[in-house]
Amino acid sequence: MLELADCRGDKVALNKEPEPLIEVRELRKYFPIGRGLFARKFDQIKAVDGVSFRIYRGETLGLVGESGSGKTTVGRTLLRLIEPTSGQVLFEGEDFRNVKGPKLRLMRRRMQMIFQDPYASLNPRMRVEDLIAEPLRVQGELRRYAIGRRVSELLDIVGLPGEFRTRYAHEFSGGQRQRIGIARALALSPSLVVCDEAIASLDVSIQAQIVNLLEDLQDRLGLAFLFIAHDLGMVRHISDRIAVMYLGKIMELSDRNEIYDQPLHPYTKALISAVPVPDPDVEAVRERIVLEGEIPSPAEPPSGCVFRTRCKYASSICSSKVPEFREIKPAHFAACHLIEKIEAENAVVP
């Protein structure tokens, strides 16, 4: 919480904008497992377990992690698509969790989501114009003719020809569908858009088109993005800062370049070294840290540091004490007991 007081992205520092758009404090989401009469209280999956971060206006925060790390749950809990178990989500300083009724509806306009699968997230029985107009109608903001005008505007913004408006989603390719999804998300002029694996199902050349579009829209509309993805190369390209999640916790958070060039947490180091680089010369010489084993079950996370079962540095303190998420260098946060020790050892070895 308070230890995040100085956690600021460089972009924000330039803008001298101290107020975060959204601040997440100690967010937790536990899902019960095993239903029925005899289900025990402690049978639960700790999908998100004490996550804190901030997103500033116009900023992109990348959230990376492997499957089961809880990154999608963070995104959904942020938007209150699912209710958190505990913790706070402050949107412009106001606790989103306590807002109810019409006010909640108004706040929801400000936060939208782009989903991974453009095939499953668009209703096949609706025409493009109805898909895009639906949020406007639900929010009851505009009159009919104004809605029509707004739809044309939105199609134009996402680079789709106006004549597409009367067609159905199945007539479009994955990239075009994702543009429709983006238009829908932008309909209510949000301040924050959560992109949950928004490019994962697209071909490489189409991914690049969509990422370029998202970046243009950000510049034009001053959007903030929470960009959730497992493709670290693309996350580094689009993000200002990056948070690395593992088993429901943030392991490291820093500026995108710093986290790639000088990662501190052993998990981040392994994760980055596992990403193949599209350059045969680099691949030929680089050393890969191959992690043993797999991510443990979030129903029975390891005691202490959740990463310790796969960490080659793990010592006794790692199993007895949960590492604090702390600021190790200015604006560079990590949760590991041994960072200073590891860094000192690495400094000795040339």
Add this chain to the structure above:
Amino acid sequence: MTDLLRITDLKVSFRTEVGTVRAVNGVSYTLSDGEVLGVVGESGSGKSVHALAIMRLISPPSGTIDGGEIRLRELDLLSLDEASMRRIRGREVAMIFQDPISSLNPVLTIGFQLLETLRLHLGLSQAAATRRASELLDLVGISEAARRLSSYPHQLSGGMRQRVMIAMAIACEPKLVIADEPTTALDVTIQAQIIELIKRLQREMGLTVIWISHDLGVIAGLARNVNVMYAGHVVERGPVRSIYKSARHPYTLGLLGSIPNLGDLSGRLKSIPGRPPDMSNLHAGCPFLPRCAHATSQCVTAMPPIDMVDGGSHVVRCWNWRTVAGIKSL
């Protein structure tokens, strides 16, 4: 080095409701013994279909191999009857698929499925096959191999299941292993494990591998040669370094430009405009034409021939590759 596989002018099509989809339109290449070939391309480029054709897994009447020749050493695969082909699959040529959960039978233990291969192809006794099966699991890095044989696929994680698939693929020590996006469904740290595993097996067993992937990063680290596929054609082919460092085809250049450049993060991605062609409605001429910035009138009329860029190892199918290369700043 001798050629293990020689494909000449392979053509595959599928009959669908929307018309005939011409998935592979004249693919030719050779593969030498012990080589690792990377095949890259986007969905619908024909990379998986051409692999299925090598395995003769294109099933009529909807899908047919319309022409060409596939030779595994002296064997003409397309002329074999089904019974002979069954002896080739798994024994001489094995395949690892993207999604191990749908490739394994969910109601049979992995031991049963591994033993089946060993007994069928190698004629091993139950006891010998069981011994061999635990050796294989050991080899692919599955601990407590003997106990794991009685597990069902759903009891294993995605990475473990892919290890089982690899064990099954190498069980009969095939000459050629085709890996079709074997790591796409896996997390990066697990992907790294599987890549290291296949690399090690390839070295130790002298396997010849065709590795199909949409991920140019994965291919960069393991292939000796690369085929770039687009609309059922190999549009560029060459040693891995030539392809990544001096690509000539506008599509290859576009593909490389679409991935973030870790050296230069400030710039925009150089995306390829438009989208892949409708494979049921291909025109004469170069299929990349509608997305190409270098197109000339020649591109409209005919598919470009296979041109050699340097001494024959690097080839490209583009009418204008000489000028494209000149504007490599793309």
